[in-house]
Amino acid sequence: MTSLPPPGRTLRAIGFDDAPFERGRRGRVGLAGVVCAGTRFEGLVWGTVRQDGWDATAVIVRLLTAGKFLPQLHLVLLDGLGFGGFNLVDLPALAAALDRPCVAVMRRPPDLEAVEAALVRLPRPGRRLALLRAAGPVHRLGGFCFQVQGAAPEAVAAALPRLTDRGAVPEPLRLAHLVGTAIRTGESGRRA
Template structure:
């Protein structure tokens, strides 16, 4: 797969949300060409629910952005706590490479302990396993379905202005926190 000089991407992050069980969690999707903002989609999932994959698909399938995209980025494998994305199903449904981007290697043992306190922990763990191996390439930590890790590392480099957070994910985080709290947060 050839990587264009300005890859188009949709980056998804959840916004601040209430910690009570079943709370509605805003889901922000920012579309960028390279590091330039081009569009926005907005949805909702439930805290620790089961609809994260379906909601990302709903926001993109049939819309104007999906045909333009080269890949889809997620800020981690889950939204709203542990509403875990089925990464292979997402990539298959969208027909695009799908990538979870992490700021650092996750503590998988701590994640498993936390999941044991939620309904259907084995199903959530299976979704985590299905996402594939965690790669560290070019200063980025990620999982990918639908593309080779080297291709993804190069794409992430082109989509990042500075640091190791692609601009679409950085903007999704800033926009979500500003809409929900009245100002953007420091950590993006």
């Protein structure tokens, strides 16, 4: 497991969130990645994933391995496991490919019954369910709800407040949400 820099040293993370999209269109969905040092904005990456597709993990890996930010990152944060609907990230594979702890942060624990009911309407529901399970247990620690691969849950729970300005959403994720919304709609949204 990777150790994170102790308090007093700068913690750098990237947060990924998808842009708003129309359900049922099956097109490409924007994906914003915002790099922060603590809570200070430092950079941005942009890509697209297929709505309800299978490329989210590969897109994130490509955005980071082909760019300049990966060597300085300590954490990779995701706004949940799914982008563009149910294009689910393979969290263990992402952590292994990037050699960084990867954390799916949620505002609240997922309603697994509702998720499973939605999955059966999509191609290969068994594979999607396996990706959800492979991400590991949902932890509720330090005021955050998350799944993690590549680091101890307690270390992540101690690190997330260092990336959070206010509330329970780390700044890289909050800014990624605002960027994705602005690019898609022309202005940032209220809720981040």
